[in-house]
Amino acid sequence: MGTYGQDWSSYQSAAPDTSGLSFAFVKVTQGLTYTNPVWTDQRDHARAAGLVVGYYHYPEMGNAMAAEADRFLSLAQPQNGELVCLDWEGYDAENESVPKADQLSYKEAWLRYVKGKLPHNAVGLYCNADYWNNVDTTGYFQDFLWIATAGLPAGQPGVNADWLFHQYSDDGTDQDFCHLGSTAELRSWATAFAPPAGPAWPGEYLRLQTPMLHDxxxxxxxxxxxxxxxxxxxxxxxxxxxxxxxxxxxxxxxxxxxxxxxxxxxxxxxxxxxx
The missing domain is CATH 1.10.101.10 (PGBD-like superfamily/PGBD)
Known part of the structure; x- marks a missing residue:
């Protein structure tokens, strides 16, 4: 039991196949200068398909955390019920020289900072099992944990943690699993972070008409x-x-x-x- 999704970046098309999917995470930014050139198309495609949508940022942890987070937030602007995630990994050239203790500090600070900016959205952490077991020391992931262990069966990430998402395959298109049982259940979980709703829709379509609507x-x-x-x-x-x-x-x-x-x-x- 569970639901399936994918995570998309510029390696995928602007409109990936959404058959059988309940959610999609879209890469928006990396560091202080890179923006996924098709992220808005991918977002709109996921929304149109009725998926629960998430956005993620890949850090270059030698930079100032707040500067990276603010740039990401200025672009992503998630709606209620949409998710935000830090893609925390540091094997690349931009991060390999950053001490692991500083990488941990970046993670802790980014999650708290972004949650402060988005109190009504779920904010979470993506990392692989190696980073979770060997770089993390606090177990802090804010609202949800997304674990990557390619090669293990969906829903069996092999970590002792309260995970929500599992990336179980990274062969061309990253495949993900959520342990919640349906799209509706995942959406209900995601929207629970939203502020109290405004007044209920009154049941009247407000439109330009003749005679002009006035009430x-x-x-x-x-x-x-x-x-x-x-x-x-x-x-x-x-x-x-x-x-x-x-x-x-x-x-x-x-x-x-x-x-x-x-x-x-x-x-x-x-x-x-x-x-």
């Missing part, structure tokens, strides 16, 4: 968008200005761009990060 539901939504910083008057009339702001907001949040405040747009108006 308290429109006013409530306009007030929320105004409070988020959008240039929108609060008068209860769903006119051209409301439709324009709605469409721009939907575009920004990766929603269907139709200018209509339905359930998804209503929820995002309260729950998605302010950008």
């Amino acid at each position: 308290g539901n429109v006013r409530t939504w306009q007030q929320q968008m105004h409070d988020r910083g959008w240039p929108l008057g609060v008068d209860g009339w769903y006119g051209q200005q409301s439709q324009t702001v709605c469409r721009q907001f939907q575009q920004e949040k990766g929603l269907t761009v139709d200018g209509i405040v339905g359930p998804a747009t209503w929820a995002a108006s309260w729950n998605d990060p302010v950008t």
Whole structure:
């Protein structure tokens, strides 16, 4: 019992096959200068397929932790229910000269710093069994642990730890397993970190129409968008200005761009990060 996913970087296509998958982790950044050139396409592809989406950063641990984390966060901007992860490994040229004690300090600091910036998202740690057993000394992984042990069966990472994800194959496309039993269960776990929801969707589609829609539901939504910083008057009339702001907001949040405040747009108006 469990669910399956993959982790994607520029080695994969902009739209990998999502058949049978429940989740996908997308590499966004490395160090202070590298950005995965297809990460936004991969993110949008995973969202469109209904996957639980995660984002990860590969560090170059000789750099200032906060500078790397801030750059990653400025790009990733996860929505509620999306995951964030540090890809903690140091076998490459950028990290091999960094003392293991400093690598450990980087890991501890990054997880705490990013969690402070994203208190309503699950923040976790990816590492292989060697790093977990021989470089880590604290057992600290914040909200979830993702262990890599290629060659062991899915769901048997071979470590004594409370893991959530297991990368069990890295043959071209990295294959991952989650011990939660369904996509819905994983999504429920991920969204549990979100802040309390705003008011429930009122059951009315707010749209531009004739005669023009005018009521308290429109006013409530306009007030929320105004409070988020959008240039929108609060008068209860769903006119051209409301439709324009709605469409721009939907575009920004990766929603269907139709200018209509339905359930998804209503929820995002309260729950998605302010950008």
